[in-house]
Amino acid sequence: MAKTETYVLAAKIAAHLHYATKVAEQLSLTAKNAHAVSARAGQQASGFRAITSFIEDLASTTITQASLISNNAVNISMLATNRERTNRALQHFLKVRRSAHDAAHIQSIDGPTAITQKQLRQLDEAFRDQLWQLELQLEETQQQIRAAAIISSTSKVEASQAGSFKPQLEVIATNIANAADQIKQHLQSAQQLLVEATDDLHHHY
Template sequence: MANSSNGKTSYFVVAAEVAAELHKATMVAKDISLTASNARALALRAGHGAAGFRALTDFIDELANKTVNASGEINQRAMSVSRLASETARLKDAVARMNKAQVRAHEAAYQQTLAPVIRKTDNAYRDVQNDYDRQIFKLIADLDELARELRTATVLAAMSRVEASASGKDFEDSLNVIANNVAQAAEKIQAHVKTSQRLFTNVRHATIH
């Protein structure tokens, strides 16, 4: 395992990297939302033949909003865990220093007074460490949930292509472009989420234990 200093640094780096990945995912999701609005307008122009496509735009918009909201929540949790990582490292270092001081002062009259302080600090360290572990697990679970939500985008894109073909040749090509844009955007978001999952999974095994 990495030492506490390296562990703390590793987590801060990962938190920044994940924030960057989720920011990119959010930007793509906002583009999807705009695409859904454009698709809705085009489907209205296409009339009855694009009624099915028009209904799908609501699901596309909902998926985009979920991605934006989930990314924001995950980022906030990541910052909270970053603070926990710092506190855990600080307490671990404090316990180590106190233990060394106790060993050096084993014959000193005040040596026994160190034990309660060490126990209190060690308990605080373990509490924060457990909280850190729980938050990391929750972060990974949140990312897993977002990844599952994004899988529906592939289905939506496929359904959109089917509905585009029923809209009539005047609008089919334009609606197919929109369907392809949704599929490509979803792939980009999934890539950013997968990178975030990998980073958090790795840091969970490499930080301050």
């Protein structure tokens, strides 16, 4: 049985992904800014300019994926809520089966009980499947953020070689590093919550 908190865990995962999307939107702006500055810097920042398109691509992919995962997490939360409600009906039916065992028409609860049990099994299956997909999607996004860490160190090196544009590009490089770090933190938190939700699932099913 899913713990009561499962839908809360899924909603929290969705919130972390939402924050990651917001940071990625900032990162996209930073990348556009970096592109403009390095264009102005011309030859002095040719190395930096080359990596700005990578950053833009990365930001754009992160926005798309994080939004998708966030939506999926909301769906999981709704599924968990539905499961909770279905299970509550089942518990009531079982309780009535025990407490009113002598009622003349008690056997008529057996049909709805069987249907509710079947629905629960179907919900469990869908729930397991969606959690597994969420795990894959989070891992994929995390890998892209690892790439961002490499880009951010490269951008620092390139910034230090950009002559008079060095201070400006160094700030941009730091912003890129911070954004990547924040996204990474949100993804890690989401992964931890997912582990908790999956543990509950394994424990209860």
